[in-house]
Each structure stands twice: as C-alpha cells, then as structure tokens.
Amino acid sequence: MAGGSSINVLEQFELHPVLGGLGEALRFSQSPLYMIIAVCLVLAFLYFGMRPAAVVPGRLQAAAEVCYEFIHNMALDTIGPEGAAFFPFVFTLFFFILAGNYIGLLPFSFTFTSHIAVTLALALMVFALTVVVSFKVQGLRFFAHFMPAGASPFLAPLLIPIEILSFLSRPVSLSIRLFANMVAGHVMFDIFASFVIMLAGFGVVGDVFAIGPIAINVALMALELLVGVLQAYVFAILTCIYLREAVAH
Amino acid sequence: MGVMTRTVRTGLLLTVCGVSLLAVSAPGAYATGMPQLDFANPLVTGQVFWGAIIFLVFYLVLSKVMLPGVARVLEDRGQRISGDLEIARSAKHDADKAVAELQQARKDAMAEAQAHLKTVLEEEHRAAEQQLAQINARLDTEIADAEKRVADEKARAVGALKDIAAETTQALVQRLTGVVPDAQLVAQRVETACAPHTI
Numbered sequence: 001m002a003g004g005s006s007i008n009v010l011e012q013f014e015l016h017p018v019l020g021g022l023g024e025a026l027r028f029s030q031s032p033l034y035m036i037i038a039v040c041l042v043l044a045f046l047y048f049g050m051r052p053a054a055v056v057p058g059r060l061q062a063a064a065e066v067c068y069e070f071i072h073n074m075a076l077d078t079i080g081p082e083g084a085a086f087f088p089f090v091f092t093l094f095f096f097i098l099a100g101n102y103i104g105l106l107p108f109s110f111t112f113t114s115h116i117a118v119t120l121a122l123a124l125m126v127f128a129l130t131v132v133v134s135f136k137v138q139g140l141r142f143f144a145h146f147m148p149a150g151a152s153p154f155l156a157p158l159l160i161p162i163e164i165l166s167f168l169s170r171p172v173s174l175s176i177r178l179f180a181n182m183v184a185g186h187v188m189f190d191i192f193a194s195f196v197i198m199l200a201g202f203g204v205v206g207d208v209f210a211i212g213p214i215a216i217n218v219a220l221m222a223l224e225l226l227v228g229v230l231q232a233y234v235f236a237i238l239t240c241i242y243l244r245e246a247v248a249h
Numbered sequence: 250m251g252v253m254t255r256t257v258r259t260g261l262l263l264t265v266c267g268v269s270l271l272a273v274s275a276p277g278a279y280a281t282g283m284p285q286l287d288f289a290n291p292l293v294t295g296q297v298f299w300g301a302i303i304f305l306v307f308y309l310v311l312s313k314v315m316l317p318g319v320a321r322v323l324e325d326r327g328q329r330i331s332g333d334l335e336i337a338r339s340a341k342h343d344a345d346k347a348v349a350e351l352q353q354a355r356k357d358a359m360a361e362a363q364a365h366l367k368t369v370l371e372e373e374h375r376a377a378e379q380q381l382a383q384i385n386a387r388l389d390t391e392i393a394d395a396e397k398r399v400a401d402e403k404a405r406a407v408g409a410l411k412d413i414a415a416e417t418t419q420a421l422v423q424r425l426t427g428v429v430p431d432a433q434l435v436a437q438r439v440e441t442a443c444a445p446h447t448i
Contacts, residue, residue, distance in 0.1 A: 014284040015292035027295025068319040088312030212263020
C-alpha cells in the first residue's frame with residue numbers, strides 16, 4: 001500500500017478463518033479467537049489476582065477486588081437489592097466488552113466489538129433478558145410501562161406508540177453505540193497510520209510531515225483507552241437501568 | 250496538558266499539510282463496503298454462535314467459580330475486621346472493669362486504713378487518759394502521805410517543843426531562884442501558856 005493509491009481502512013474488520021479449512025468449516029474466524037483470548041485474560045487476571053486470598057491484598061489482588069466491587073456497587077446501586085442476582089451477568093458483560101475493546105488496541109490484533117453482529121447479539125441478549133425478567137416479575141402489568149403514569153388519556157394514541165418505539169429501539173441504540181465507537185476509533189487509527197506510510201513515499205518532506213499523523217495516533221490511543229472503558233461502562237450501566245425497570249414492582 | 254495540546258495541534262497541522270500533499274498527488278482512494286455488514290459471509294454469523302458459547306462459558310466460570318471466590322475473600326476480610334474490632338472492644342471493656350476494680354480496691358483500702366487509724370488513735374487516747382488518771386491517783390496518794398507525814402512531824406516537833414519549854418523553864422527557874430520547881434507544875438503552866446497559840 002506504501003506509495004499506492006488506495007487506503008482500505010475497512011480491511012482490518014475483515015474476518016479470516018483460523019486454522020484454514022477447519023476454521024472455515026466451523027465458521028471460526030479470528031473474532032471468536034480473540035474472544036477466547038480476552039476471556040482467558042480476564043479469568044487469568046482474576047485467578048492470579050485472587051490466588052493469595054490475602055487479608056491485606058497485594059497490588060494484583062487489590063486490582064481484582066476493585067473490579068469486583070466497582071461492578072458490584074454499580075449493579076446493587078442501580079438495580080437495587082435484586083441486583084445481586086444480576087451482578088455476575090453484568091460483570092461478565094462489562095469485562096467481555098472491556099477486554100474486547102482493549103485487546104483490539106494492540107497492534108496486529110482484532111476488535112470483536114467492532115462487529116455489529118457481536119454487539120447486536122449482546123444487546124439482544126440484554127433485551128431478551130429484561131423482557132423475560134419483566135414478565136416474570138410484573139406479569140401483564142409490564143404493558144403498563146408503555147403508558148406513562150399521570151399522562152392524559154387523550155395523549156395515549158400518541159404516547160403509547162412512542163414508548164413502544166423507544167422500548168424496541170433499546171437494543172439498536174445499545175449495539176450501534178458500541179459498534180460505531182469501536183469502528184470509528186479503529187478507522188481513525190488506520191487512516192492516520194496510512195498517511196504515515198503514504199507520506200513516506202515523498203522523501204524527506206514526507207518524513208517530516210509524517211510526524212503529524214504519528215502524534216495524532218498517540219493521542220488517539222489515549223482517547224481510545226478512554227472510549228474502550230467508557231463504552232463498556234455505558235453498556236453495563238444501561239443494562240443495569242433496564243434491569244431495574246424490569247424488577248421494579 | 251499544555252504539552253499535550255501543543256503536540257496535538259502540531260500533529261493536526263502536519264497532518265493537514267500531509268493530506269493536502271497526498272490529495273494533489275494521489276487521488277482515487279476508495280473504500281469497499283463494510284465487512285461487518287456482509288451477512289452472507291458465514292464467518293460473520295459464525296461470530297454470534299461462537300460468541301454465545303464463549304460468553305456462556307465466561308459467565309458460568311465467573312458466576313460459579315471466580316466471583317464467589319472474590320466474594321469469599323471480601324467476606325472473610327469483613328468478618329476478620331469485625332472480629333478483631335469485637336476482640337478489641339471486649340479487651341477495652343475488661344481493661345475498664347479492671348481499672349474500676351482497682352479504683353474500688355484502692356478506695357476500700359483507704360477507708361479501711363482510715364478506720365484502722367481511727368481505732369488505733371482512740372485506743373492510744375484512751376490508754377493515755379488511763380495512764381494519766383493512774384499517775385494522778387498515785388500522785389494524790391503520795392501527796393496525801395507526804396502531807397500526813399509533814400503533819401505528824403509537825404505534831405511531834407510541837408510535842409517536843411513543850412518538853413523543851415518545860416525543861417528550859419525548870420532550868421531558868423532553878424538558876425534564878427535556886428529552887429527546883431515541881432516538874433508537873435511547870436509542865437502544866439507551859440501547857441497553859443501554849444494553849445492560845447495552838448501550836
């Protein structure tokens with residue numbers, strides 16, 4: 001691509017079968033591979049962090065405990081006392097997304113959260129869970145949510161479709177928010193990195209100008225570290241908010 | 250922060266220059282469709298299948314093994330801290346009780362010592378008074394004896410004085426008259442002469 005005329009920034013999102021024919025037959029691309037790596041990293045972090053099980057924790061154990069307590073407090077504060085039952089789910093969700101976002105920032109790796117199929121599946125899972133929990137806890141009163149309390153009955157024909165629409169758009173907004181953030185970040189990385197390579201074809205002047213995109217990419221990396229944790233947090237906290245509505249009597 | 254801002258600004262400037270350079274020299278950059286939206290690709294949908302399995306395994310391992318382990322450690326710590334606090338509290342309670350007992354014992358001992366001192370003082374006082382009374386009594390009898398002895402001596406002296414007076418009278422009369430007076434008469438006269446003086 002150096003000195004060439006094409007910048008294919010979307011190439012990085014392409015999926016390739018792992019292990020050749022076997023991966024192709026099992027539909028196993030590098031995306032599930034990085035999911036496994038991410039999951040293993042989180043589990044290893046928790047395992048090695050909590051292995052001393054010390055009363056006075058070391059650094060790694062303190063970090064693991066901070067992670068636990070952060071999500072635990074978020075689940076219990078947002079959902080309420082029933083949050084304890086959903087805490088493992090929220091923890092899994094948060095760290096699955098966080099690890100996916102962060103692992104994707106490593107060079108030569110793949111960001112599985114940049115695929116709408118993955119984020120939509122996660123969002124639909126959350127959506128399905130909230131609907132099931134709502135029906136289980138509230139029964140048919142669940143439908144009362146679509147008519148805001150205290151609103152005039154004359155507004156019902158307007159309000160109810162809006163409420164239903166906003167309810168149904170939850171998984172869409174949840175999935176697209178994460179997907180778009182990750183795609184945008186990685187496209188930006190790729191664009192600025194491509195500039196560097198293309199500018200290298202212009203000799204000394206290009207080399208000097210190439211410092212610019214490199215500096216931008218360094219700043220972008222800081223931004224993406226923030227975005228990665230922020231999007232995982234947004235996903236988890238919205239899940240908690242939806243679950244609070246579901247368990248509310 | 251200032252360094253960061255300056256770096257970003259310089260970077261942006263350089264990038265803009267670089268991109269302008271590229272734009273004039275290498276037009277025709279293109280992008281194909283997003284690979285994420287190519288749902289005909291079995292690998293794209295395969296992610297959902299594998300992702301579900303991986304997520305489920307992740308969830309099960311976390312909820313059954315890892316998170317209860319963390320919870321146990323945190324709970325142990327909480328129990329240990331509250332237990333230690335309890336021990337400290339009971340130790341303080343014991344110490345307070347011991348101090349109170351000590352103070353009570355000191356107070357009792359002080360009161361006992363005071364009482365003891367009082368009885369001893371009273372006893373001493375009484376003994377001293379008794380001794381004083383005894384001494385007084387003895388002195389009284391001694392004084393009385395002495396007075397009696399003085400009176401006796403006086404009486405005896407006075408008695409002897411009458412004899413001496415009679416003898417002296419007899420001797421005087423004999424010397425003056427040359428006649429020996431009757432002793433009984435002299436004694437009678439001396440007696441009579443002494444009577445008004447009641448010696």
